[in-house]
Amino acid sequence: MRGMTALLIPFLAVRLVAAQTQSVASEIARGDSFHVALQPDKALVHYRAALALDSANYGALWKASRATVDVAKQLEGDASALKRRRDSLYVQARALAEAAVRANPNGAQGHSMIAQSLGRLSRTRGGKERVRFAKMIYDEAQRAIALDSTDDLAYHVLGAWHAEVKRLSGLQRFFAKTLFGAGFMDIANWNDAQRYLQHAVALNPRHIFHRLELAEIYVDVGKYSLAREQLRALHDLPIADVLDHEYKTRAATLLDDIKNEKDET
Template sequence: MSLPHRIRALPFLVVCLTSSAAAQSAADRVATGDSLSRLLSPAEALREYELAVALDSSSSLARWKASGASIDVAKQLTSDHDRARRDRLYAVAQRHAEAAIALDSLDADAHFMLAQALGRLSLTKSGKARVRYGRRIYDEAARALALDSTHDGAHHVLGAWHAEVERLSGLTRTFAKLFLGGGFLGRADWDSATAHLEQAVQLRPEYVFHRLELAQIYLDRRRDAAAQDQLERILTLPNTDVLDWANKEEAMRLLSRLRERQSRR
């Protein structure tokens, strides 16, 4: 190659090398974020994932992992003083998940993260907005399952959706259908709630929150023995989520109440 051609090729080579280095660095950041997530350090993991996004904005993986870490940070902020920061983090989680879907619409994890972010964000909204969020939550979780039928998180979201709608009073559901555009709520049923949560537990039996949600559904359906089995199993599991300490406290509370009820029979 002549000298002029070499000189002209240099910018192209620099761009290629820089892109390769950036992609590798982004992968390293994601790997570090994963390690921190396993250590239940979501704030530190979020920083790593967002650095990965800054290095490689085309990474759907980095985007949906940043979404998940944002949710894990936000859901620990329970005081009124932290409300604004919590809501901002849920909005950040939504944006990351939507960006991940825009980059790869066939990524089940991206759709699941959006469903999860919307679910958390909906709790901060008015009744009418929550009905609208409910439709999107259902659609995104269903899309995740259509892409990956073994996605335990998507099964959990759909099961919880069915259960939450079934827990609404008849008057509330009728009002939502008539005035809030909530006609889709009619598809909710307890059998679907149970089936989805049972599948989530089967797919990831060590995850405390799956079992807690399933136990609550069993209690709603007066299946006390099945609920007790789930609650007792929860107390033997390791913590794998930042809220597992609280989930286990709730399991102990429900178990105590259940045993008290049984003793009165």
């Protein structure tokens, strides 16, 4: 009898591991379905359920980070409680992405999500805090692209990084140079801001935010005709992100604002 039990234990252990693996995959698949349906809060429930079964699952970690960012970026407004909640979610998203990188250092999505979560967080902060995040955002986005040259979101982050640094005030740029050295912040330029966003659009032309941010950069450099092209192109694109309705509204407002502007360059 003891011999039979000894034989059964490895068999049952294998069955248990197989069942758990299947459950993890099932939870991730359910989360993916809710992600496509633009319900990140529900997607996050399933990604966390997968992590409860396998806390080091790379896919569940970076997708939980993505869902957390999607939940956070819908919390708009300046009320103190809302800002604290939003920022805490971005911090959670960063932690999940960093855990994903620990689970799989060579996975592009983990690095990309660190860059995206920090990029979103930095936009809610003041100039000095924004500057403190700058090098981490840049390095993680570059790492993501080195691992996956088709990561359109990482290209977007890099393009936005160049634009955001160029938009810093003189005092903020002085602080940045003091913190990182003159050489690092001086790499920011409008040509790369355009180039990276153009590449993001080329990789994923149906992504509304790519086109909107590229249009805003064109406005910054006085290329109003190109800005209008992007703003008109995104008008009929399908909704595929939780903020796409808002992005379309912003695009329509910007298009109206620049409708009579002449190109400066």
